[in-house]
Amino acid sequence: MSEVAPYAVRDGVAVITLNNPPVNGLGNALRAGILQGLQRADGDANVKAVVLIGAGKAFSGGADIREFGKPRARPDLWEVNEAQDAMKKPLVAAISGFALGGGLELALACHYRLATPKAQLGLPEVKLGILPGSGGTQRLPRIVPVSKAVQMMATGNPISAEEALQLGLVDEIVQNGELLPAAVVYANKLVQEKKPLRRIRDLQAKPDVDFKRVREEVGKASRGYPAPLEIVACVEAAVTKPFDQGRQFERERFAHLVQTSESAALRHAFFAERQTTKIPDVPEDTPARQIKKAAVLGAGTMGGGIAMCFANAGIPVTITDTTREALERGIGRIRENYAGTVQKGRLKQEEMDKRMALIHPTTELEAVRDADIIVEAVFERLDVKQEVFRKLDGIAKPGAILATNTSTLDVNKIAAATKRPQEVIGTHFFSPANVMRLLEVVRAEKTAKDVLATTMKLGKTLKKVPVVSRVCDGFIGNRMLEKYVQQSLFLLDEGATPQQVDGALQKWGMAMGPFTMYDMAGNDIGWEIRKRRAKERPDFVYGKFADRIAENDWFGQKTGRGWYRYEPGNRKPIPDREVEDMLAKYRQEMGYKPRAISDEEIVERCIYALANEGAHILEEGIALRASDIDMVYLTGYGFPPYRGGPMFYADTVGLDKVLAAIERFREGYHGDQWKPAPLLARLAREGKRFND
Numbered sequence: 111m112s113e114v115a116p117y118a119v120r121d122g123v124a125v126i127t128l129n130n131p132p133v134n135g136l137g138n139a140l141r142a143g144i145l146q147g148l149q150r151a152d153g154d155a156n157v158k159a160v161v162l163i164g165a166g167k168a169f170s171g172g173a174d175i176r177e178f179g180k181p182r183a184r185p186d187l188w189e190v191n192e193a194q195d196a197m198k199k200p201l202v203a204a205i206s207g208f209a210l211g212g213g214l215e216l217a218l219a220c221h222y223r224l225a226t227p228k229a230q231l232g233l234p235e236v237k238l239g240i241l242p243g244s245g246g247t248q249r250l251p252r253i254v255p256v257s258k259a260v261q262m263m264a265t266g267n268p269i270s271a272e273e274a275l276q277l278g279l280v281d282e283i284v285q286n287g288e289l290l291p292a293a294v295v296y297a298n299k300l301v302q303e304k305k306p307l308r309r310i311r312d313l314q315a316k317p318d319v320d321f322k323r324v325r326e327e328v329g330k331a332s333r334g335y336p337a338p339l340e341i342v343a344c345v346e347a348a349v350t351k352p353f354d355q356g357r358q359f360e361r362e363r364f365a366h367l368v369q370t371s372e373s374a375a376l377r378h379a380f381f382a383e384r385q386t387t388k389i390p391d392v393p394e395d396t397p398a399r400q401i402k403k404a405a406v407l408g409a410g411t412m413g414g415g416i417a418m419c420f421a422n423a424g425i426p427v428t429i430t431d432t433t434r435e436a437l438e439r440g441i442g443r444i445r446e447n448y449a450g451t452v453q454k455g456r457l458k459q460e461e462m463d464k465r466m467a468l469i470h471p472t473t474e475l476e477a478v479r480d481a482d483i484i485v486e487a488v489f490e491r492l493d494v495k496q497e498v499f500r501k502l503d504g505i506a507k508p509g510a511i512l513a514t515n516t517s518t519l520d521v522n523k524i525a526a527a528t529k530r531p532q533e534v535i536g537t538h539f540f541s542p543a544n545v546m547r548l549l550e551v552v553r554a555e556k557t558a559k560d561v562l563a564t565t566m567k568l569g570k571t572l573k574k575v576p577v578v579s580r581v582c583d584g585f586i587g588n589r590m591l592e593k594y595v596q597q598s599l600f601l602l603d604e605g606a607t608p609q610q611v612d613g614a615l616q617k618w619g620m621a622m623g624p625f626t627m628y629d630m631a632g633n634d635i636g637w638e639i640r641k642r643r644a645k646e647r648p649d650f651v652y653g654k655f656a657d658r659i660a661e662n663d664w665f666g667q668k669t670g671r672g673w674y675r676y677e678p679g680n681r682k683p684i685p686d687r688e689v690e691d692m693l694a695k696y697r698q699e700m701g702y703k704p705r706a707i708s709d710e711e712i713v714e715r716c717i718y719a720l721a722n723e724g725a726h727i728l729e730e731g732i733a734l735r736a737s738d739i740d741m742v743y744l745t746g747y748g749f750p751p752y753r754g755g756p757m758f759y760a761d762t763v764g765l766d767k768v769l770a771a772i773e774r775f776r777e778g779y780h781g782d783q784w785k786p787a788p789l790l791a792r793l794a795r796e797g798k799r800f801n802d
């Protein structure tokens with residue numbers, strides 16, 4: 111008997127249990143086991159009906175994504191569905207926890223469905239750039255309204271058992287008692303009452319939408335992604351074609367989507383996100399410390415956002431600042447922020463009150479004494495931070511984790527200010543900290559393994575994507591960004607305008623172009639960094655035009671003028687003639703001869719600069735793996751998910767091509783700034799990929 115799909119008979123009902131932990135993923139062995147069970151039940155004269163049920167907490171989380179894009183392993187889910195359709199005995203799906211993707215498709219090919227009250231049902235395939243490929247697009251619109259089917263599949267969001275019941279997707283909710291005995295009773299009742307074998311495939315989908323409108327709406331919402339429109343096309347086929355033809359169409363469109371680079375990138379990101387917490391020398395069973403209370407030092411931009419992260423996760427947090435005023439300003443901003451969310455209807459007032467009550471403001475540093483983790487977010491100055499850590503050392507309880515939110519300072523030097531450097535770690539949040547998913551966890555030289563393990567786990571609790579970085583200037587994200595910024599400025603020297611650079615990168619998929627980003631962050635900040643870098647590193651070379659913008663006090667959005675102009679109260683960048691004239695004059699003074707630069711060159715120069723620096727970072731062991739670098743850019747820098755991250759994108763282009771382009775760039779102005787990373791050169795020579 112199949113271990114992944116044990117078969118038993120209870121009161122004349124065959125029970126096939128999906129038993130493939132953790133989520134009963136429909137891998138090859140499970141599919142074969144279900145098929146075997148169905149055949150056995152069909153031939154067993156003692157069996158009058160069949161129940162499919164999941165072991166553990168779920169019915170099934172769906173397909174095994176690792177099998178996608180590989181040669182077809184038989185039996186596939188399609189064949190299981192065919193066997194379901196051929197059954198002469200009632201088939202009941204008993205759904206607890208969740209039935210997602212292939213899991214719901216399996217349930218849709220049963221004659222009846224039961225669910226527990228908390229169950230979730232959905233077809234989330236679109237999130238991986240594909241569509242439900244085993245009848246989902248054909249069966250769902252035959253049982254729920256067509257508009258609802260489109261919505262469920264185009265967003266990928268699941269619905270509750272209650273909603274499923276109202277829609278007819280679920281026939282009954284098992285309110286009390288255990289699911290299995292209830293399902294056996296239900297199946298026997300179907301037999302006694304001679305209920306028909308209700309195959310969804312035999313129902314007629316009734317269109318309640320105008321497909322032209324739906325295509326327009328879905329097309330607009332799915333910029334850059336082909337899957338949602340393919341889903342609409344499949345639903346249209348479900349309405350207009352016989353089941354088997356629609357099913358064939360769905361199969362073709364699935365096969366097409368699986369091959370697209372968008373889907374490959376989204377699947378890469380799916381796995382990459384699950385990899386980041388795996389640290390080779392820190393076993394997964396490393397005991398984590400308990401984090402029941404937190405503290406944040408500094409109630410500024412970052413401190414406030416970080417405190418919100420803790421409160422959102424239900425962890426009480428003390429927040430300190432040096433003065434009453436600074437503290438009150440900080441708390442005011444937190445309150446405003448929550449109130450805005452309440453106003454938009456995305457948070458209940460009681461929930462806001464609960465969260466505010468978890469945040470304890472104080473000017474007494476002593477108050478952090480009982481915190482399990484203390485996150486420092488004070489001014490970005492080494493002497494200030496070292497002083498704070500020296501004081502913390504005398505106050506924090508033994509075993510407390512001492513974290514710093516520094517973006518640029520050496521965490522080893524901060525740790526050295528204490529007598530317990532093993533408890534010190536970097537937690538680099540991104541702004542706005544309560545929104546951005548990225549958390550760079552900076553592992554310093556002496557950071558203890560369990561401190562690292564605890565911080566990674568905490569990152570997940572705070573609903574972040576924690577990525578480990580070793581100590582270096584800028585850590586993973588900002589160190590790479592420096593090379594991207596450098597190219598964006600060189601491009602101006604060579605003949606491009608800010609709006610051309612922004613336009614090219616935005617069209618390619620970046621959430622915003624670099625110059626729009628500088629205006630948002632404040633051009634004074636970049637200016638400060640350049641001045642400091644030029645002092646620290648004599649080899650630091652950058653396009654000098656940026657200084658002229660800053661010297662005019664054109665600091666960006668906050669001053670109404672920067673690389674662009676801004677209307678009061680409006681964040682939309684307006685191209686500025688004066689900037690262009692200044693740029694032309696600057697080039698003349700510098701002796702740069704402007705040339706026409708293609709959008710393609712702009713994208714290659716900026717994105718390959720990221721990948722090349724990423725290769726250095728990988729080689730130096732700053733990042734653990736290429737996919738971690740991809741996650742940093744996907745979750746912290748507005749990199750388009752359908753491009754998979756800078757390293758994955760370079761892999762997709764082909765590292766030999768990337769290397770050849772870099773060699774070409776070495777010929778141009780500032781070409782000496784391009785140093786192909788040895789790792790990139792080696793992989794390119796060997797025909798390999800970063801993500802192998």
Ligand SMILES: NC(=O)c1ccc[n+]([C@@H]2O[C@H](COP(=O)([O-])OP(=O)(O)OC[C@H]3O[C@@H](n4cnc5c(N)ncnc54)[C@H](O)[C@@H]3O)[C@@H](O)[C@H]2O)c1
Nearest residue numbers: 408409410411412413431432436487488489490516517541
């Ligand atoms: N702003 C960002 O985008 C960003 C992003 C990532 C990391 N960071 C880092 O986060 C830290 C804070 O940055 P910010 O933008 O929130 O700065 P900020 O100036 O908005 O806030 C700093 C706060 O710290 C308070 N402070 C100063 N000394 C203190 C002390 N000894 N004890 C308690 N409070 C003290 C100040 O009064 C101020 O309210 C810096 O290290 C910065 O590099 C900032």
